[in-house]
Amino acid sequence: MLLNIRKKILYVIVSLIFFGLVLRFSHLQIYEQSRYTQESEKNRIRDVVIQPSRGLILDRNGRVIVDNVPSYSVFCVPVEMDYSWTLLSKILGLSESQLQEKIDKNSYGQFARVKLKRQISFEELSKIEEQRLDLPGISYDIEPRRYYPSEVKAPHIFGYLGEADNMLLKSMDRSIYHPGDLVGKTGLEKVYDLQLRGIPGHRFVEVDALGREVNRGQGDLERIAAVPGQNLHLTLDGRLQLFLEEQFSGISGGAVVVDCSNGEILAMVSKPDYDLSLFTKPLTHDLWKTLSEDTTKPLFDRMVQSLYPPGSTFKLAVAAAALEQGKGYDDMTFTCDGAYRYGNRMFDCWKEEGHGTLDLMGAIEQSCNVYFYQLGLKLGIDILSEYARKFRFGLPTQIDLMEESAGFVPDRDYLNKTYGFGNWTQGLVLNLAVGQGDLLVTPLQMAALAMIIANKGIYFNFHLMRYLEEPVSRVQSWGQVEPTRIDGISESTFDKLRQGMFKVVNGENGTGRACRLPNIQIAGKTGTAQNPHGDDHAWFIGFAPYESPEIAFSVFIENGGGGGAVAAPLARLLIEEYYHLEISRRQ
């Protein structure tokens, strides 16, 4: 057959096929156009995100402290809103410009749903459902919100949720956070946000041309279930926490109780505080203003973020320095007659009539300032700051909370820089020796000091998380607890410090006698930090039982007065309650 014929056959076949295609397209696009236009408007399938339920937060006994309850949120698809504006603004009580503002802020695509209002009331919900046909582009969905079933407050520990801000959205993977998402803003909610939040699911629903869901309630076209967040099991004992919160009501201050054997936080109270349930509703500007401008600073976690001079509790570190220096330091006696003259200044002891002649152990027991002034002078600034750092002052405890303060340890460089080279007097060293002046610590660090001495030099990083548990598979992931040994302080030094602390509570002249208990041997150290702005701060740190310590603690009362008089009795109550609970648990 001639090639010419074959060419023509191919031409005809190709032309016929292309003609067929063009015919088919013209049929679809011209003849059936109106039908498909209708379809395209009617038949839209939308991907609706199902919010996963956020992981629960439970105490060490498995009691739920932070829970979820369902609530409804309203969403819109901006391009489909059409004539919904007026009616919607009436139902939600938001002006049209406020709605527009919300959309501008949270929009991430022409057809993506924007959250307009969280936690609408039942009335608002019923109105929207009732007038669904007049509200194109508007939908609502269940979103879990936080709920606090227990009486435990501890807002600083748990933290609250809020809508993701731009910084977070930019810094994190686009697939994890979306505009309008609720994320942990403070506390554990923030630290463990990625573990708690879970993975959103998807519903594929049919919507009509105006974005209204058709066949709502009759099942979705397809559904990918949300994966709930992991449950956070805490080291906190809810009952001890609650007890302490009650003890501290009306007081500024707080307490930290830790397990000596692993650094677990058993209770941590900071007062004044606020009610977390205030934050489960969308936060109003007024409320925020009231809280943030409150002079008692309820938003502040006094245990973790606030810095105070440690007062006499620091004498333990000074004593440790003397004991480590050995002969000529730890075997000295000084006489206290109520004040010590240095240069032309008088440095007072807290006991006006004086302590008489004391050795180191007696000076710890009675917390004699005059003794420690002289000891501090002898040791000098370099040794004092070195030992303060050995006890981890100036370092965060690495607790799993945000914005922990590291505190501050003054040293020679700092004093030279601040007061001018050679311009500062030994008076500053005297002050440092009794825990006043530039030295600043958090109550958490003081609890760490108590734990280190109780454990004879073994330190554990503080933590609130015991383990995370997958709610479905029940797979648990535990944090690692590694002991660290404090370098350069011998066991005999720790023995002496422990004996000193024992005498503080149990000695004839001990300053911490108010913490004495008949059945449990307690060791502690009082502290009274002078406060240039008002009354003294009261400190009491310690551990119990003396022989084989289980818990260490620090109690702090802002402007409370003397540590022995105010803080020590609270510490006694704390230990009593701890053992009371222990006994009931063991039974």
Next chain:
Amino acid sequence: MIYENTKISAVDIIIIIAMILLVIAGLVSIYSAVHASGLSELHANFSRQILWFAVGVVFFVCTTFLSIRLISDVSYWIYFFTLVLLASTLFAGAGAGVQRWLVIGPVQFQPAEFCKIGVVLALAKYLSTENRDLNRPSHIFMSGLIVLLPVLLLLKQPDLGTALVFISLILPVIFWAGLPLHLMAILLAPCISMIASFHYYSFFAAMIFIALVFALFRRGLKFLLGNMVVNIAVAVTTPFLWNALHAYQKHRILTFLGMELDVHGSGYQLIQSKVAIGSGGLLGKGFLEGTQTQLRFLPAQHTDFIFSVIGEEFGFVGIFLILLLFYFIIIRGIHVAFNCRNKFASLMSIGAASVIAIHVIINTGMTVGVMPVTGIPLPLISYGGSSLMTNMILIALIINASMRRYHI
């Protein structure tokens, strides 16, 4: 001599313009298709496609000016090379569920695409060799084998769509090489038997039709009966082979034949694609205005279903212009093949035009439900570097052949 001394004026400028217009149309549609998925993806996909085009231009120019003798000499080598690449996907392939990709350093590509070039060249080479006689079954079988090797590898991947392209490719090429019509009928009849084997009535109707056609050739009773036995055997065994197919392949074929409607799978794509195209109307909804596209209904709207995006946003006018450009390139390829005195160049041009034609017909037909949803790209337009480069090289082969139409 690697390059022949050719005047630039001899280059077929119009076909190049058609190609560039199609690539531009592709970029515009890809932009629209990924626009819906967010900015970062958009930039990544869009700029990558431009990069592929730039690389493609280099290959295009080189291929255009290569000496036809050189191409002829290395034809088998290219074929085997692309075949080895294709085979290696079975061992080293990367890809979700199906092994179609090969990764070399930062470059990811689909050997199946480049293998099309290899098959076109090998077929042209084999059929243009002297003393080739397409009346001899062994020679037909050998040319079939050239196609069969990649088809087997593709079925193993499994990539049914691309396998279908290779199988369809052999028909126009051996037809052009001078296969007698009665042999052509022998080859085609089993395909019809296969499709008709699913139903009693269609089976009988097909058998009667085939018998009539064979009778018309008047080649004797033996010829007629022999062929009927083969076709009946094919029709009977097909259902068994059917059961050996992958579930998703059966699914797609059934959906294609209208025997099954799958709202979530390929049927869903088809419905959404038809809605997109149909609602586009005569003039379309406008660039970035297609609701179906921007709502991301079509799972592969920047690759396999790019034509639906064009249909929705640019309407029938857009569709018509694109089809016209393809039609022009394909007819040009046949025209070049006819004018070539060099048999190798002629067959190469037919092969290249056929590959493009098959892709265009299956892909565009798929978007409106006249072809199965097989997942093969639209030449020059769909997103994807391997496909873009392969098609540019195929067009370069046509141009190359057209410049040397008087060489022997």
